[in-house]
Amino acid sequence: MLKAGVRKPDEGTAEPFEKGTTWNMITVTGLSKAYITPYARVQALKNVSLKVETGDIFGVIGFSGAGKSTLIRCFNRLEEPDEGTIVIAGNNVTSMNQNQLRLARRKIGMIFQQFNLFDSRTVFQNVSFPLEVAGYSRNKIRQRVGEIIELVGLTEKAKAYPSQLSGGQKQRVGIARALANDPDVLLSDEATSALDPQTTYSILELLQDLNRKLNLTIVLITHELDVLKYICNNMAVLERGEIVERGTVKKLFLNPESDTARRFIGITESFHNHTVYREGEGI
Amino acid sequence: MNSDLLPLLLQGTGETLYMILLATVASLVIGLPLGVILVVTEKGHIMESSQLNKVLGTIINIVRSFPQIILIVVLLPLARLIVGTSLGSTAAIVPLAIGSAPFLARVIESSLKEVENGKVEAAQAVGARPIEVIGKVLIPEALPSLIRGTTLAIIAITGFTAIAGAIGAGGLGSLAIRFGYMRYRDDVMYSTVIILIVMIQGVQLGGELLAKRIDKRRHKLG
Numbered sequence: 137m138l139k140a141g142v143r144k145p146d147e148g149t150a151e152p153f154e155k156g157t158t159w160n161m162i163t164v165t166g167l168s169k170a171y172i173t174p175y176a177r178v179q180a181l182k183n184v185s186l187k188v189e190t191g192d193i194f195g196v197i198g199f200s201g202a203g204k205s206t207l208i209r210c211f212n213r214l215e216e217p218d219e220g221t222i223v224i225a226g227n228n229v230t231s232m233n234q235n236q237l238r239l240a241r242r243k244i245g246m247i248f249q250q251f252n253l254f255d256s257r258t259v260f261q262n263v264s265f266p267l268e269v270a271g272y273s274r275n276k277i278r279q280r281v282g283e284i285i286e287l288v289g290l291t292e293k294a295k296a297y298p299s300q301l302s303g304g305q306k307q308r309v310g311i312a313r314a315l316a317n318d319p320d321v322l323l324s325d326e327a328t329s330a331l332d333p334q335t336t337y338s339i340l341e342l343l344q345d346l347n348r349k350l351n352l353t354i355v356l357i358t359h360e361l362d363v364l365k366y367i368c369n370n371m372a373v374l375e376r377g378e379i380v381e382r383g384t385v386k387k388l389f390l391n392p393e394s395d396t397a398r399r400f401i402g403i404t405e406s407f408h409n410h411t412v413y414r415e416g417e418g419i
Numbered sequence: 420m421n422s423d424l425l426p427l428l429l430q431g432t433g434e435t436l437y438m439i440l441l442a443t444v445a446s447l448v449i450g451l452p453l454g455v456i457l458v459v460t461e462k463g464h465i466m467e468s469s470q471l472n473k474v475l476g477t478i479i480n481i482v483r484s485f486p487q488i489i490l491i492v493v494l495l496p497l498a499r500l501i502v503g504t505s506l507g508s509t510a511a512i513v514p515l516a517i518g519s520a521p522f523l524a525r526v527i528e529s530s531l532k533e534v535e536n537g538k539v540e541a542a543q544a545v546g547a548r549p550i551e552v553i554g555k556v557l558i559p560e561a562l563p564s565l566i567r568g569t570t571l572a573i574i575a576i577t578g579f580t581a582i583a584g585a586i587g588a589g590g591l592g593s594l595a596i597r598f599g600y601m602r603y604r605d606d607v608m609y610s611t612v613i614i615l616i617v618m619i620q621g622v623q624l625g626g627e628l629l630a631k632r633i634d635k636r637r638h639k640l641g
Contacts, residue, residue: 212544214540214543214544238546238547238548239546240546241543241544241545241546242545242546244544245544245545246541246544248537248540248541250535250537252535252537252538252540252541253538253541254538254541254542254556254559254560255560255637256559256560256562256637257559265542265545265547265555266545266546268551268555269542269545269546269547269548269551269555270546297636297637297638297639299637299638300638300639310541313541313545314544314545316545317545317546
C-alpha cells in the first residue's frame with residue numbers, strides 16, 4: 137500500500153485541519169509575477185501570501201484572468217515568480233537550482249485541465265513515466281504502477297491508450313501519474329473544468345478519498361464555487377492578482393467579505409434558481 | 420530492345436538506391452538533432468536560447484538557399500575530404516546529405532512543434548530532464564508525423580540524386596541524361612522514368628502505411 141511521507145507530523149489523524157495543526161505544507165510569502173507583452177505589462181500576481189496546512193484541501197477561486205493558474209504554476213515553477221518565496225514541505229522552492237527543482241518536483245504532483253496525457257503511451261506507461269524518470273527498476277515500477285492504478289480504479293484499462301478513455305478516466309490517469317512518486321502535495325489546475333458535472337463529482341470524490349487515505353495535501357484552483365463547496369476546507373479568493381478574501385469555505389458562504397466572493401455566490405445561486413425554475417416549467 | 424538495357428538499369432537502380440539510403444541515414448543523423456535543437460531552444464521551451472536558435476536558423480536558411488546543383492559542386496572538395504573521392508555515387512552522398520539535412524531539420528521542427536506544450540509541462544512537472552522530455556515525450560508523441568516528414572525528405576533526396584547523377588554521380592539520373600537524352604535511347608529514358616515513379620510510389624506508400632499503423636495502434640477502439 138501507499139506510504140504517506142514520513143515528514144508529516146500529523147500523519148494518521150483523520151482530519152488534521154480541524155484539530156488546529158499549525159504545520160504548514162505550503163507557505164507563500166510576497167509572491168509577485170508580471171507578464172511583459174509587446175503592448176503592456178500585466179501584473180498577474182501582486183504580493184500574494186498564503187499558507188496551506190498539511191493534509192488540507194485548499195481551494196483558490198477567482199474569475200477568468202484573476203491569476204489563479206499563474207499562482208498554482210509558480211508552486212512547481214512552471215512559471216517563474218518575479219518576487220517572493222514559496223516553501224513546500226520545508227524546502228524553499230524559489231531558491232532552488234534546476235537540479236534541486238527536478239528532485240523537488242517529484243514530490244509535487246500536478247494535474248491539468250486538459251489532462252496532458254502522453255498519447256504515445258498506454259495508461260500503464262503514462263503512470264510509469266515519473267518512475268522511469270526517477271530511475272526506479274522495472275520490477276519496482278511494475279509493482280508501484282499496479283498499486284496506483286488500482287487506487288484510481290483503472291486496473292482494467294492498464295493497456296488502453298488515452299484516446300480510448302473517457303474524460304473522467306483520462307483525469308484518473310492524470311491523477312495516478314501525478315501520485316506515482318508519492319508526492320506530499322497535489323496541485324490541481326482546473327482539473328475538473330473540462331468534465332461534465334457527474335464526472336466532476338466522481339473526480340472530486342477520488343481526490344477527497346486520496347486526501348484521507350494518503351494524508352495528501354491538495355491545492356486546487358477553480359472558477360466553480362461548487363467545486364470549492366464540495367471538497368475544500370480552506371480557501372482564498374483571488375481578484376486581479378491579489379487575495380481579497382481568505383478563510384474557511386464555511387465562512388465564505390456565511391459571511392462573505394469581498395465583492396468578488398459575493399458575486400460568486402450571487403451568480404451561482406441565480407444560476408441554480410434559474411435551473412430549478414426552468415425544470416419546474418417542464419422545459 | 421537493346422541487350423545492354425537490363426544491365427544498365429540494374430546498375431543505375433543499384434546506385435540510386437545506394438545514394439538514397441546512405442544520404443537519408445546521414446541527413447537524419449544531422450537533421451534530427453538540428454530539428455530538435457530548433458524546437459527546444461525556442462522562447463519558452465525547455466532549453467531556451469534565442470541566440471543558438473537564430474544562428475542555427477540562419478545557417479539552415481543559407482544552405483537551403485543554394486540551388487542543389489551548385490551545392491553539389493561546392494561541396495565536392497568536402498566529399499574528397501570525408502569519403503576520399505570526389506567521383507561517383509559515394510562522393511555524391513556527402514553533398515546529398517548536407518543539402519537535405521537542413522530541409523529535414525525544418526520538417527522535423529514542424530512535426531515536433533505539433534506536440535502540445537501541456538505534455539511537455541506534464542513531463543517537466545514530474546521532474547523530467549530535458550533529454551527525457553525529448554526522448555520520451557517529444558519524439559514518441561510526434562512519431563507518425565516524423566515518419567511522414569521523413570518520407571517527404573526521402574522523396575526530395577531521390578530527386579536530388581537525379582540531379583547529382585547528371586553531373587557524374589551515377590544512378591538513374593545519369594542514365595537518363597547520358598543514354599536517354601544524349602544518345603536518343605528512348606528505351607533507357609522511359610525505363611528510368613518508370614523505375615523512379617515506382618520508387619517514389621513505394622516510399623510514399625511505405626511511409627504512409629508505417630505512420631498509419633502507429634496512429635491506429637494509439638487510437639484503436641477497445
